[in-house]
Amino acid sequence: MTVAVDGPAGTGKSSVAKHVAAAAGLFYLNSGGFYRAVTWASLDRGVSVDDGGSLFEVSRTLKLEIADGRLTVDGVPRQKELRSQAVDAAVARVSSFPRIREIVNSHLRRIAGCMDIIAEGRDMTTVVFPDAEVKIYLDASLESRARRRFAELHREIPLDIIRRQIAERDEIDRTKAVGNLKLAPEALYIDSSHLTLDQVCDMVLREILSHNHTTGETGQS
Numbered sequence: 421m422t423v424a425v426d427g428p429a430g431t432g433k434s435s436v437a438k439h440v441a442a443a444a445g446l447f448y449l450n451s452g453g454f455y456r457a458v459t460w461a462s463l464d465r466g467v468s469v470d471d472g473g474s475l476f477e478v479s480r481t482l483k484l485e486i487a488d489g490r491l492t493v494d495g496v497p498r499q500k501e502l503r504s505q506a507v508d509a510a511v512a513r514v515s516s517f518p519r520i521r522e523i524v525n526s527h528l529r530r531i532a533g534c535m536d537i538i539a540e541g542r543d544m545t546t547v548v549f550p551d552a553e554v555k556i557y558l559d560a561s562l563e564s565r566a567r568r569r570f571a572e573l574h575r576e577i578p579l580d581i582i583r584r585q586i587a588e589r590d591e592i593d594r595t596k597a598v599g600n601l602k603l604a605p606e607a608l609y610i611d612s613s614h615l616t617l618d619q620v621c622d623m624v625l626r627e628i629l630s631h632n633h634t635t636g637e638t639g640q641s
């Protein structure tokens with residue numbers, strides 16, 4: 421089974437997907453990690469993130485696999501490197517190249533073909549898994565997303581800077597030529613601005629259960 425979760429930055433997609441994965445026996449597939457892997461490998465090889473041709477060459481030859489539940493880059497888990505400031509600053513640009521998106525999408529589909537997954541990103545329900553059995557669009561107001569991030573960062577970065585960064589990321593996500601953020605009409609829309617993580621997870625789990633009841637699936641196909 422494939423559960424696809426879309427939504428803008430800072431809506432809690434990854435927390436929700438991780439919790440739902442554990443509760444429903446699904447593998448949590450973080451699509452952003454694949455863009456981060458291409459970005460990290462390109463920076464590591466001295467490739468400019470504006471050089472689409474070289475980025476494509478790096479992404480084409482990169483071995484991206486799931487091993488022991490973690491994404492590996494050429495056989496090595498790089499969790500820490502993928503979350504570095506340098507990757508944070510460059511990944512939106514890298515993910516805007518359509519040819520890179522095609523490569524990442526083919527990795528995601530290959531992995532989804534081997535196991536039951538919950539995948540989260542910006543285009544999971546519309547582009548990558550248009551046939552996903554369950555589709556969720558997680559939204560929240562700019563203000564609540566900024567406040568959550570502010571708390572996560574232990575109030576070390578001023579709220580207005582965080583608010584501006586999120587608004588800028590929203591703009592990039594909305595206006596990307598390919599893979600831009602869209603609401604699939606059949607997706608369950610959840611505005612989490614005034615909901616707790618548990619409440620959102622319950623709504624997603626109910627949606628999965630109702631799909632399984634309709635089709636007679638057990639959740640593990």
Ligand code: DC
Binds near residue numbers: 456516542599
């Ligand atoms: O979710 P994240 O912060 O790890 O995502 C990293 C970057 O990749 C972010 O700029 C959005 C982009 N991304 C994307 O364009 N499409 C996806 N399916 C997932 C992430």
